[in-house]
Amino acid sequence: MPxxxxxxxxxxxxxxxxxxxxxIAQYSADxxxxxxxxxxxxxxxxxKVISGELRGLSTAYVIREWECSICxxxxxxxxxxxxxxxxxxxxxxxxKDAKPIEMSVVQVPKDPRxxxxxxxxxKNDKLLEFTWYGFRVNAEMDRFKNIQKAYESGxxxxxxxxxxxxxxxxxxxxxxxxxxxxxxxxxx
Amino acid sequence: MSTEFVxxxxxxxxxxxxxxxxxxxxxxxxxxxxxxxxxxxxxSFYESKHAMPxxxxxxxxxxxxxxxxxxxxxxxxxxxxxxxxxxxxRIKTKSIDIAIKGNMSxxxxxxxxxxxxxxxxxxxxx
Numbered sequence: 616m617p618x619x620x621x622x623x624x625x626x627x628x629x630x631x632x633x634x635x636x637x638x639i640a641q642y643s644a645d646x647x648x649x650x651x652x653x654x655x656x657x658x659x660x661x662x663k664v665i666s667g668e669l670r671g672l673s674t675a676y677v678i679r680e681w682e683c684s685i686c687x688x689x690x691x692x693x694x695x696x697x698x699x700x701x702x703x704x705x706x707x708x709x710x711k712d713a714k715p716i717e718m719s720v721v722q723v724p725k726d727p728r729x730x731x732x733x734x735x736x737x738k739n740d741k742l743l744e745f746t747w748y749g750f751r752v753n754a755e756m757d758r759f760k761n762i763q764k765a766y767e768s769g770x771x772x773x774x775x776x777x778x779x780x781x782x783x784x785x786x787x788x789x790x791x792x793x794x795x796x797x798x799x800x801x802x803x
Numbered sequence: 804m805s806t807e808f809v810x811x812x813x814x815x816x817x818x819x820x821x822x823x824x825x826x827x828x829x830x831x832x833x834x835x836x837x838x839x840x841x842x843x844x845x846x847s848f849y850e851s852k853h854a855m856p857x858x859x860x861x862x863x864x865x866x867x868x869x870x871x872x873x874x875x876x877x878x879x880x881x882x883x884x885x886x887x888x889x890x891x892x893r894i895k896t897k898s899i900d901i902a903i904k905g906n907m908s909x910x911x912x913x914x915x916x917x918x919x920x921x922x923x924x925x926x927x928x929x
Contacts, residue, residue, distance in 0.1 A: 678849040678859065681817045690817055697816040708816055708859075710851075 671721040680712035804870045807845065808896045810879070812861040812889070817849060823861065826886075833882035834867060841868035842878070872899055873916045879903045880912060898923045 663669040681690035684707040690697070695706040810830070812818075818826065827844050834842035846864040869875055872894070879892050883905030893902050899919045903912065 675850065675852045678817075678851060681849075689820075691820040691823065 669722055671723060676710065677714045678710045678712065679714075680710075682709040682711040684709055805841075805866055805868050806870055806872070806875065806896060807864065807866050808875060808894050810863045810865060810892055810894065811850075812863070812892075814859060814861060817859060818861055823847070826861075827863065829885055830863070830865065830878075830882050833885065834869075834878040836881050837874060837878045839867055839869045839874060839878060842866070872896065872901075872919070873913055876901065876903050876912045876916055877909070880905060880907055 682688070683690040683693045683695050685695045685701050685704060686693050690708055695701060697706050697708050699706050812826070827847070830844070831842055834840070843866055844863050845866045848862055850860045850862050852860070867875065869878075875894060879894055880903055883889055883892060883903065887905070889905075891902050891904050893900060899916075899922075901915050901919045903915070907915075
């Protein structure tokens with residue numbers, strides 16, 4: 616069993632990590648992504664993310680309403696079917712009313728596509744703040760090119776290529792603010 | 804006395820309204836067939852877990868006056884008999900979590916329920 620560290624989300628402004636993850640279901644809570652805040656209970660966590668030991672993400676959401684990407688109506692009631700093509704646009708499900716219930720940073724995520732990809736650490740002495748950002752950079756495009764290549768060589772269907780491309784769009788962003796006493800002990 | 808339990812239906816996309824209503828009607832009629840006319844769906848929503856947006860699970864929160872988990876398990880089996888497209892359903896209450904299949908006999912269901920109860924008792928005595 617992979618070692619797993621888990622934090623429940625919190626809305627407290629300090630000591631938080633923010634992570635964004637989206638795929639075929641575009642979560643509309645914040646510009647097509649969900650904003651999940653987690654309390655850091657273990658300072659060693661940051662070092663583990665930096666070292667690459669903990670980069671996987673595992674999330675859970677409760678969704679009460681789905682929107683259709685074609686007609687923007689209620690997906691439960693509209694005539695469009697997810698995955699089907701309508702006038703060159705494929706119908707996607709959009710989670711309209713989604714609430715994050717859990718976010719875990721794990722060593723080995725169940726879905727290997729959902730990971731913290733890269734980070735930049737900014738140390739701000741005045742604000743006692745350490746910030747890191749996940750970038751989508753070229754890695755995502757490279758993956759997309761590979762999917763495109765697989766599609767062009769006939770290895771996967773157009774529908775599969777579309778879904779794979781969507782699944783790979785995953786990125787995250789983090790931020791941690793420590794108190795004065797925490798900072799003195801900080802490993803950074 | 805009433806019992807609240809949840810049923811999970813994993814699917815790759817949300818159900819259409821008519822499909823969801825048919826599912827709920829099938830569950831209610833299955834409870835009626837085992838002599839429980841009190842069952843009703845209290846809440847329904849979707850869950851997406853493990854950062855896998857391609858799998859969404861319809862969660863139905865069912866409330867019934869039947870206090871005996873065996874009655875609930877028998878009703879769920881009746882539901883699965885009707886719906887051959889669903890192989891297995893888990894019944895989760897606050898204290899018990901059991902898996903029911905459509906081809907299970909009465910004896911098998913009673914055995915699973917008894918084992919589930921025993922596990923709960925063991926947890927409580929720890």
